[in-house]
Amino acid sequence: MSMQQDTKIQSAKPKNSAKLLKRLNAFKAWLYLLPALVFLGIFMVYPLIDVLVYSFEEGYNSASQTSFGTGWFNYAYVLHDPYFLQAVKNTFIIVIITVPLSTLLALLISLALNSIKKLKEVFQTIFFLPYVTNTLAVGLVFMIMFKKTPYTDGLINMILAIFKTGPVDFIDGPYWAKMFVMCFYTIWVVLPFKVLILTSALASVDEVYYKAAKIDGTSRFRMFTHITLPMISPMIFYLVITGFIGAFKAYSDEVAIFGTNLNSAGMNTIVGYVYDMLYGDSGGYPSYAAAAALILFAIVFTITVVNLLISKKTSIR
Amino acid sequence: MKIRFDGLTKRFPNRNKKIKSEVVAVDHFTFEIPDGKLVGLLGPSGCGKSTALNLICGLETPTEGKIFFDDDDVTDLPAENRGVGMVFQSYALYPHLTVKKNIMFPLQNLKGDQKLTKEQLEAKALEAAKIVQIEELMDRKPNEMSGGQQQRVAIARALVKMPRVLLLDEPLSNLDARLRIQTREEIKRIQNTTKITTIFVTHDQEEAMSISDLIVVMKDGAVHQIGKPQEVYDSPVNLFVAKFLGTPPINVFTGRIKDGKLLIGEDTILGKDCVKDTKDQEVFIGIRPEGFLLREDKEKNGKLDGKNGVFHADLLAIEVMGRDTSVVFSHSSSEIEGTRLRAIVSSDNQIDPESKTVAFDVNPKKVFVFSKETQERLL
Ligand SMILES: Nc1ncnc2c1ncn2[C@@H]1O[C@H](COP(=O)(O)OP(=O)(O)OP(=O)(O)O)[C@@H](O)[C@H]1O
Ligand SMILES: [Mg+2]
Numbered sequence: 001m002s003m004q005q006d007t008k009i010q011s012a013k014p015k016n017s018a019k020l021l022k023r024l025n026a027f028k029a030w031l032y033l034l035p036a037l038v039f040l041g042i043f044m045v046y047p048l049i050d051v052l053v054y055s056f057e058e059g060y061n062s063a064s065q066t067s068f069g070t071g072w073f074n075y076a077y078v079l080h081d082p083y084f085l086q087a088v089k090n091t092f093i094i095v096i097i098t099v100p101l102s103t104l105l106a107l108l109i110s111l112a113l114n115s116i117k118k119l120k121e122v123f124q125t126i127f128f129l130p131y132v133t134n135t136l137a138v139g140l141v142f143m144i145m146f147k148k149t150p151y152t153d154g155l156i157n158m159i160l161a162i163f164k165t166g167p168v169d170f171i172d173g174p175y176w177a178k179m180f181v182m183c184f185y186t187i188w189v190v191l192p193f194k195v196l197i198l199t200s201a202l203a204s205v206d207e208v209y210y211k212a213a214k215i216d217g218t219s220r221f222r223m224f225t226h227i228t229l230p231m232i233s234p235m236i237f238y239l240v241i242t243g244f245i246g247a248f249k250a251y252s253d254e255v256a257i258f259g260t261n262l263n264s265a266g267m268n269t270i271v272g273y274v275y276d277m278l279y280g281d282s283g284g285y286p287s288y289a290a291a292a293a294l295i296l297f298a299i300v301f302t303i304t305v306v307n308l309l310i311s312k313k314t315s316i317r
Numbered sequence: 318m319k320i321r322f323d324g325l326t327k328r329f330p331n332r333n334k335k336i337k338s339e340v341v342a343v344d345h346f347t348f349e350i351p352d353g354k355l356v357g358l359l360g361p362s363g364c365g366k367s368t369a370l371n372l373i374c375g376l377e378t379p380t381e382g383k384i385f386f387d388d389d390d391v392t393d394l395p396a397e398n399r400g401v402g403m404v405f406q407s408y409a410l411y412p413h414l415t416v417k418k419n420i421m422f423p424l425q426n427l428k429g430d431q432k433l434t435k436e437q438l439e440a441k442a443l444e445a446a447k448i449v450q451i452e453e454l455m456d457r458k459p460n461e462m463s464g465g466q467q468q469r470v471a472i473a474r475a476l477v478k479m480p481r482v483l484l485l486d487e488p489l490s491n492l493d494a495r496l497r498i499q500t501r502e503e504i505k506r507i508q509n510t511t512k513i514t515t516i517f518v519t520h521d522q523e524e525a526m527s528i529s530d531l532i533v534v535m536k537d538g539a540v541h542q543i544g545k546p547q548e549v550y551d552s553p554v555n556l557f558v559a560k561f562l563g564t565p566p567i568n569v570f571t572g573r574i575k576d577g578k579l580l581i582g583e584d585t586i587l588g589k590d591c592v593k594d595t596k597d598q599e600v601f602i603g604i605r606p607e608g609f610l611l612r613e614d615k616e617k618n619g620k621l622d623g624k625n626g627v628f629h630a631d632l633l634a635i636e637v638m639g640r641d642t643s644v645v646f647s648h649s650s651s652e653i654e655g656t657r658l659r660a661i662v663s664s665d666n667q668i669d670p671e672s673k674t675v676a677f678d679v680n681p682k683k684v685f686v687f688s689k690e691t692q693e694r695l696l
Contacts, residue, residue, distance in 0.1 A: 212409040215374055216423035216478070217397030226422075230413040 055290035074291035083263050084292060087273040093179060094186055094269070095247040102187040103239050106194030111224075113195070114202045124199065131192035139256020142185050146170035146257075171258065178258070178267055186253055190246065194239050201235035202228065237311035241304060248300045251275065270296045318387050318481045318514050320373065322346040325382035327368050327538075342368035344538035346382065350516065350531070355508045357525030357546075358518045360535040361561070366518040369535075370484050373516065374401045386481060397426075399482075402475030402513075406487040408467050410459040416470050417442055417455040423478045445477040448507055465496045472507060483508070485517035489524060501528050522562045526550065534558050551682075556692040559603045559685050565643070565659045569652040571689075572602040579686060579696075582650050584628050586679055587696075595695055601652060601687040608683025609644070609660035611668065611675075632675040633657060635668055642666060646675055 058073045078084050113123055130138065145155045148169040157167035170177045205228060213223050229236075251271035254262055262268035263276060270292060277289035325346035328339040342365040350356050358366050371377040373384060375396030383392045391399055402423075410419050420442040424433055433441070446452045449469040459467055468488060475483055488504065489497045505528040508515045519525050525532050526546040534542045534549060534557075542554045553559035559567050572581040575597050579587040586602065609628070630646040637643075644660040651658055660677060662668075668675065686696035 206407070206409070208405050208407055208409040209411060211376055212403065212405060213422075214376065215396050215401060215403050216474075217426045218422075219426070222426065227411060230411075 051290045051293060054287050055294050057287055074287045075295070078288050078291045078295065081288075083268060083276075084270075084273050086263075086266060087268040087270050090179070090182075090267060091248060091250065091269045094183060094250060095244060097183045098186040098190065099240060099243040099247055101183075102190050102194060103236065103243060105187065106191055106198050106239070107236070109191070109195050110198035110202055113199050124196075127195045128192045130188060131196070135189060135252055136256045138189060139185065139253065142181065142188075143171060143257050146181050148173070172265075175266060178265065181257060182254065182267060185257060186247065186250065189253060190243065194243070197235055197239060198232065201232040205231045233314065234311075237307070241307045241311070244303050244307065245300055248296065248303075270299075319352045320350040320482065320514065320516075321385040322348055323383040323385070325369075325372060325384060326380050327365070327372055327377060328380045329368075341365075341538045343372060343379075346540060348533070348540060348543055350514060353512045353514055354530040355505065355528060356514075356516045357529035357532040358516055358535065359522055359525040359532050359561070360520065362520055364536050365538040366520070366535065367486055368538075370403070370486050370516065370518055373482065374403050374484055375399050400478070400480050401482045401484055402478060402480035404468070404471045404475050404483075404485045404488050406490060408459075408471040408491075410467055410470055410474070412459050414458075415455065416446070416451065416457050416459070416462075419459070419470060420445055420473050420477050423474060441477055442473075445473040448476060448510065449473045449503070463496075464492050465500050468492065468500060469503070472504070476507075476511065476513070480513060483511075483513045483515040485515065487518055487520070489519070489521075497524070504528060523564055526562065534561060536561075552694075553603075553685060554694050556601055556603065556687040556694075559687070559694075563605060565606050565661070567603045567605050567685075568656075568658040568660075570602045570604070570648060570650045571599065571652055572650060572686075573597070573599050574686070574695075579684075581628065581648070586628060587681055587684060592696065595686075599689045600695060601689055601692065603685040603687065604679060605683040606643075606659045606661040608680045609662065609677040610680060611644075611662050611666045611677060628677045628679055630658070630675055630677075632668075632670075632672060635670050637664060640664065642668070644668065644675060 055074050056070050056072070058068045058071060109127060113120065113127070116123065147154050148157060148167055148171070153161070153167045154170075156170065160167065168174070168177050170181045209227050209231070210223060213227060218226075249271055250269050254267055254269055254272055258265040258267045261281070262272045263280075268276070274289045274292045274296070277285045277292060325343060326341070327343040328341050331338060331340055344365075346369065358369060360366055368377060372379050375391070375394060379392060383390055385391065386399070411422065414422065417439075421438050424438055424441055427433060442455075443452060446455060449472050451466060451469050451473060454462060454466060454470070459470065462470070468491075472483075472485075472488075485504070489500055492500055501524055504515075504517065517529075529546055531543065532546050532549055533540055536557055542549050542558045549558065550562050553562065556569070560569065570581045572579060572586070574580075574592060574595050577589045577592050577594065578585050579592050579600075579602065581602060586604075630648045632644070632646050634645040635642060636645060641661050642664045644662060646658050646660065647655065648658060684696075685694060687693060688695055
C-alpha cells in the first residue's frame with residue numbers, strides 16, 4: 001500500500017513540472033507575439049472599431065469631433081446615393097468579368113508555357129514583365145492607346161478603322177466602352193501573377209501521373225480534366241479568392257485610366273467612393289465613408305466565406 | 318504472350334551538355350521472354366532497367382532495334398495500344414480519387430463499342446480488387462492506406478484491363494523489409510493466378526532470385542546473363558554477375574593458375590582434376606561464402622583450431638546467427654585489400670575465437686575462376 005503511494009507521488013512530480021513547462025512555453029509564445037499584437041492593435045483593431053463607431057454616428061465632424069446622434073442614418077444615405085449605387089454596379093461588373101476571365105486566361109497561358117520546350121524561360125519572363133511595371137505607368141499607356149483626342153483617334157481606333165468600325169471614344173465615351181477598357185486593363189494587370197502561380201502549380205504535378213495515364217490510353221482532354229485540374233485546384237481556388245478580394249478593392253487602376261474624378265466619369269468603385277467621401281471634391285464626410293467601407297467589408301466577407309465553403313467541398317484532400 | 322527483343326538500343330544525349338558522348342541506357346537487347354513467366358530485370362542503379370521497361374510499354378521510343386509481342390512488331394505502336402499494364406515505383410495513384418475510381422480509371426478510357434456500362438465497370442474493378450485482396454478498401458483515398466496496400470491498388474489498376482504484359486518498376490523499394498518479403502510473395506501469387514507475362518525491375522538481387530522464373534542481369538545497358546535464378550547463381554558467366562548475386566556477397570581473391578593447379582597465395586585451392594588444361598595465367602577467384610568448409614577436428618574437445626584445411630586466412634571475428642555461423646576473415650590476396658571476407662558455416666562447428674588463423678576446405682562447385690583481363694569465367 002505504501003509502495004503504491006510512493007510511486008504515485010513520484011509520478012506526480014514530473015507531471016507537475018511538465019505542466020509548468022507547458023505554461024511557461026505558452027507564456028513565452030505570447031511574449032514573442034506581443035510586439036506584433038501591439039502593432040496590430042494600434043493600427044488595425046482600434047481604427048476598425050473607430051470606423052464602426054463613425055458609421056453609426058450621424059453627421060460626425062472630424063474637426064470638432066462632434067455628432068448629432070447615432071443610428072442607421074449613414075447606411076441609409078449611402079445606400080440611396082446614386083454615386084454609391086453606380087460604384088457598386090461598376091465594382092460588381094469588374095469582379096464578375098475579370099476574375100473568371102483572368103483566371104481562365106492565365107490557365108490557358110500557363111498550359112501553353114508548360115508545353116513549350118524551347119525559350120520557356122524567355123516567355124515566362126515576358127509574361128511576368130507587367131507585374132514589375134507600375135500600375136500608373138501601365139494605365140498611362142492604356143489611356144494613350146485608347147484615348148480619342150481632336151488630333152488623333154488613338155492606336156486602338158486606328159486598328160478598328162481597318163475593320164471599318166469605330167471610332168469609339170473609350171475614355172470619355174459610352175459606358176460599355178469605358179467598362180471594356182477597365183476590364184481589359186484589370187485583366188492585363190492581374191494576369192502575370194496568376195500565370196506565375198499556375199505555371200509553377202502545373203510544373204509541380206508529378207510527371208508520373210501523366211505517364212500512367214498515357215499507358216492506360218487516357219485522352220489529352222481527360223488527362224487535363226481528371227488529373228491536371230484536380231491537382232492544381234487548390235491553387236486555382238487561391239487565385240479566385242484573392243482575385244475576388246483584389247477586384248472588390250480596386251481603385252488605383254480606375255484612377256490610372258480615368259483620372260481622379262471617377263464619379264463624373266461614371267467609373268467609380270466602392271473604394272473610390274470611400275476615398276471621395278473622405279478627401280474628394282465632395283468629401284469631408286467620414287461617417288458616409290465609414291458606412292460605405294463597412295458595406296464593402298460585408299460584401300467581401302460574404303463572398304470569401306462562400307468561396308471557402310465551395311473550395312472545401314470540392315477540395316481533393 | 319512472349320516478348321522478343323531484336324537489337325533493341327536506346328541512347329540518350331548526355332545530360333551534361335558539355336559532354337558530347339551519348340549515354341547508352343539500353344545496349345542491343347536481343348533475347349526472348351517466354352510466355353506467362355515472371356521475369357526479374359536485375360542490375361545496379363542507372364544500368365537502364367527503367368529505360369528498358371519504358372521501351373517495352375512505349376513511353377520511350379528506341380534508337381535502334383525492334384520489340385515483338387508474340388509475332389507483332391510493336392516498336393512503333395503508341396503506348397495506349399500495346400495493352401501493357403505498368404506499376405510505377407511511386408505507384409502513381411491519383412491522390413484525389415478513391416481506390417475504386419483509381420482502378421476504374423483505365424477502363425473509363427475505352428471508347429466506342431468497347432465502352433462499358435457502370436455495372437460492368439464496377440464488376441471489373443471489383444474483380445481486379447479481389448485478385449489483389451483489397452475489396453474492403455475500395456472507398457479509401459490513396460493517402461489513407463499503407464504503402465503495401467497502395468502497391469496492391471497500383472497492381473489492380475494495371476491488371477484491370479487484362480493487359481498482355483505487366484510491368485513493375487521497382488515495386489517493392491518503398492516498403493519496409495518485412496512488407497517487402499510479404500509483397501513479393503503476393504506478386505508471385507498474383508502472377509501465378511493471372512498467368513500474365515510479367516517483368517519486374519529491381520536492383521535487389523535477393524528479391525529477384527526469390528520470386529523470378531527467369532532473371533536478366535544487366536549492367537551499363539547490356540545484358541550479361543539470362544537464366545533461372547539458381548542457374549545464374551551457380552554458374553555466373555563473369556565476375557560482375559558472380560559479385561552481383563548472393564548475400565553475403567561472393568569473396569573475390571587474386572590468384573593464379575600454374576602447372577594445372579589453382580593457387581591463392583601459397584594455398585592450392587583446386588587440383589589437377591578440376592583445372593585440367595587451362596593455360597597458366599593470373600586470375601580472379603570467387604568463392605561463395607557457403608563454399609568454405611571447416612574440417613572437424615574432434616581431438617581438441619570439439620573445438621577447431623583451424624590447423625587443417627587447404628585455405629588459410631586471418632580470423633577476424635565469429636558472428637553467430639542462430640542457424641549458421643559467419644566466420645569473418647581477411648586475406649592478403651583478396652581482390653581489394655583489407656576486405657572483410659565471410660564464410661558461412663553450420664553453427665554445429667565450434668570455432669575457437671581466440672585463434673589467430675582459420676583454415677578451410679573448399680567446395681569446388683562454389684569456386685569460380687575468372688580471367689584477369691576480360692573478367693569472363695574460365696572455370
Ligand atoms: N531522359 C533521359 N535523358 C538522358 N539520360 C537518361 C534519361 N533517362 C535515363 N537516362 C540515363 O540512362 C541511364 C539508365 O537510366 P535508367 O533510369 O534506365 O536506370 P535504372 O536502371 O532504372 O536505375 P535505377 O535503379 O536507379 O532506377 C542512366 O545513366 C540515366 O542517367
Ligand atoms: Mg529505375
